[in-house]
Amino acid sequence: MLLFMAAPGIASSRLWVQEQLKGWGRVAIPAALWCIPYLIYAAGTGDFHWLALLRIAFVSAALPLIYSFFPVADVARFGWQDLASACLLASVLLFHQLGGIWNVPANLDFMGRLLLVGVASWSWTFVRRVPELGYEFAITPKILRAAALNFVPFALIAIPAGVALHFIAWNPRRVTIFSFCLDYLEIFLFIAILEEMFFRGFLQTLLAINLKSARASQILVSCLFGLFHILHAPFPNWRYVLLATVAGWFYGSAFLQGGNLMASALTHAMVDTVWRMFFTR
Numbered sequence: 001m002l003l004f005m006a007a008p009g010i011a012s013s014r015l016w017v018q019e020q021l022k023g024w025g026r027v028a029i030p031a032a033l034w035c036i037p038y039l040i041y042a043a044g045t046g047d048f049h050w051l052a053l054l055r056i057a058f059v060s061a062a063l064p065l066i067y068s069f070f071p072v073a074d075v076a077r078f079g080w081q082d083l084a085s086a087c088l089l090a091s092v093l094l095f096h097q098l099g100g101i102w103n104v105p106a107n108l109d110f111m112g113r114l115l116l117v118g119v120a121s122w123s124w125t126f127v128r129r130v131p132e133l134g135y136e137f138a139i140t141p142k143i144l145r146a147a148a149l150n151f152v153p154f155a156l157i158a159i160p161a162g163v164a165l166h167f168i169a170w171n172p173r174r175v176t177i178f179s180f181c182l183d184y185l186e187i188f189l190f191i192a193i194l195e196e197m198f199f200r201g202f203l204q205t206l207l208a209i210n211l212k213s214a215r216a217s218q219i220l221v222s223c224l225f226g227l228f229h230i231l232h233a234p235f236p237n238w239r240y241v242l243l244a245t246v247a248g249w250f251y252g253s254a255f256l257q258g259g260n261l262m263a264s265a266l267t268h269a270m271v272d273t274v275w276r277m278f279f280t281r
Contacts, residue, residue, distance in 0.1 A: 078206035146258030147266035168279035188269035222248030
């Protein structure tokens with residue numbers, strides 16, 4: 001799944017895959033590929049369910065089908081097809097439509113997020129090309145600088161604000177370099193990349209053209225990102241919404257300054273890792 005997920009983010013593999021996907025192959029090939037990891041898992045564990053396979057196939061084919069049947073007229077603008085795709089992805093994620101598929105030897109629902117990263121990145125790279133999506137696995141001084149310059153001011157705002165709102169409290173875990181790096185990698189792969197591709201690479205990039213303003217798009221998407229967290233207990237979690245909205249602004253700035261999703265994903269992963277390691281209540 002990691003290999004499939006990485007393919008659109010590496011120049012050489014991206015070009016090779018693009019040459020292979022022609023016509024309806026843009027729908028059939030990704031849908032078939034994204035079923036393979038589940039079949040391997042099921043063969044090794046004996047935990048095979050037809051309904052689980054159908055759910056994976058549906059999610060894998062849905063976005064390519066939308067964009068193939070109803071091509072976007074202007075790839076630089078946010079169209080109704082993009083709204084339909086956004087609602088579909090959000091509903092799958094928020095309502096855990098891929099939950100309960102990978103159960104052995106323990107709950108492996110994070111695999112659903114890897115699947116969504118792959119489906120979205122393939123759809124927005126090979127089927128409906130999103131200009132300036134920024135889905136490129138590259139780390140440069142510019143990207144690192146953008147990530148750091150947005151993490152620090154957010155931390156200076158969010159830590160005292162979070163404490164004042166009783167959303168966080170100083171509660172450090174037993175932290176080692178290894179545990180910190182492991183948590184950081186987990187959050188980066190299973191949370192940050194998916195959310196940053198959706199909110200920054202997809203929504204913020206396309207809505208900037210519709211709104212004729214990069215800053216207006218950044219504000220709107222930051223608010224949507226904040227509202228995305230309202231379902232967290234206790235519902236409605238307005239404190240989480242407020243802090244996530246502020247975080248969304250800085251993630252959007254990192255994306256613009258770094259010119260790449262890696263900048264905002266690195267910032268996002270650092271925020272969540274520091275929160276998990278030092279400030280969980």
